[in-house]
Amino acid sequence: MKTLYIVIPCYNEEEVIDETTKRIKIKINQLIESGKITNDSRILYVDDGSKDKTWEKISTIHDHDEKFIGVKLTRNRGHQNALLAGLMTAKQYADIIISMDADLQDDINAIDAFIDAYYSGSDIVYGVRKKREKDSFFKRFTAEMFYKFMLMMGVDLVYNHADYRLMSKRALDDLEQFGEVNLFLRGLVPLVGYKSSIVYYERNERFAGESKYPLKKMLAFAFEGITSFSIKPIRLILLVSVIMFTISMIIIAYSVYRYLIGATVSGWAFLNISIWLVAGIQTLLLGIVGEYVGKIYNETKHRPRFLIETILKR
Numbered sequence: 162m163k164t165l166y167i168v169i170p171c172y173n174e175e176e177v178i179d180e181t182t183k184r185i186k187i188k189i190n191q192l193i194e195s196g197k198i199t200n201d202s203r204i205l206y207v208d209d210g211s212k213d214k215t216w217e218k219i220s221t222i223h224d225h226d227e228k229f230i231g232v233k234l235t236r237n238r239g240h241q242n243a244l245l246a247g248l249m250t251a252k253q254y255a256d257i258i259i260s261m262d263a264d265l266q267d268d269i270n271a272i273d274a275f276i277d278a279y280y281s282g283s284d285i286v287y288g289v290r291k292k293r294e295k296d297s298f299f300k301r302f303t304a305e306m307f308y309k310f311m312l313m314m315g316v317d318l319v320y321n322h323a324d325y326r327l328m329s330k331r332a333l334d335d336l337e338q339f340g341e342v343n344l345f346l347r348g349l350v351p352l353v354g355y356k357s358s359i360v361y362y363e364r365n366e367r368f369a370g371e372s373k374y375p376l377k378k379m380l381a382f383a384f385e386g387i388t389s390f391s392i393k394p395i396r397l398i399l400l401v402s403v404i405m406f407t408i409s410m411i412i413i414a415y416s417v418y419r420y421l422i423g424a425t426v427s428g429w430a431f432l433n434i435s436i437w438l439v440a441g442i443q444t445l446l447l448g449i450v451g452e453y454v455g456k457i458y459n460e461t462k463h464r465p466r467f468l469i470e471t472i473l474k475r
């Protein structure tokens with residue numbers, strides 16, 4: 162039997178945390194009774210520098226029930242960092258770690274399927290939303306655009322998967338080796354590898370409180386995802402520069418031709434060639450510099466070059 166930790170980042174969630182606690186308590190007790198997880202399984206709340214009574218509530222919950230434990234960050238560091246803090250804490254004590262949101266938008270009944278998938282050999286189990294009927298049209302549309310755009314930009318994501326997932330301890334040990342500061346977990350987890358599987362679930366509405374991801378934060382998040390994972394935008398500079406350079410060459414040839422047949426006013430060819438020559442060379446050089454910047458960017462991430470799953474040795 163394995164020990165399960167459920168990691169829940171919370172930012173100003175005083176309105177939802179009691180209800181969440183109530184429902185998760187039932188779930189975890191069920192799992193323990195059915196013999197799927199050990200009795201030292203825990204729920205770990207991470208307080209991401211909340212400005213309301215979230216931490217006080219977490220402390221009270223912990224006082225009443227040792228199954229609920231908490232970590233408090235010194236200040237608000239954002240969902241991804243709070244989640245990582247929780248995962249890295251949990252993996253010290255657990256074999257299986259599940260991350261989910263505090264608002265219970267993600268159906269907690271999917272946890273059973275998560276754990277079954279783990280016991281069938283998956284180190285990573287992705288929760289994927291079946292439909293987005295419950296979300297507003299706007300949220301649905303922007304979210305779909307987000308995934309499509311990310312794929313276009315070369316970021317490998319599991320479609321419609323947010324941060325509701327199970328990871329084994331060893332997968333998290335590997336994740337820890339990714340040294341990047343700009344964190345986009347959804348993009349990183351697939352890079353860890355191992356056998357993974359998908360569990361589909363219904364996504365509900367937030368039952369209280371407001372989304373901590375308004376449009377502005379969502380856009381910032383998408384931009385973060387792209388710029389943390391892909392040098393495609395830099396490649397675009399190179400592409401543009403090659404096109405620019407080609408156009409320059411054509412216009413220069415044309416100017417020379419006009420000059421040779423004497424169809425120009427004095428100085429026209431010189432000026433025209435100067436402008437296009439300088440512009441063409443500059444953009445080309447910028448594109449080349451961009452390639453190196455892209456390389457430096459990849460090097461500074463210090464991502465592991467490989468991760469070993471098993472060694473056969475006597």
Ligand code: UDP
Pocket residue numbers: 169170171172173174209237238239240241243261262263264266371372373374
């Ligand atoms: N969250 C956090 N720090 C933040 C913003 C959000 O820890 O700076 C938590 C929040 O408490 C919730 C989860 O991240 O548990 C997801 O946030 P939310 O439900 O508001 O996002 P949405 O579901 O609307 O995308």
Ligand code: MG
Pocket residue numbers: 262264266367372
């Ligand atoms: Mg939510």
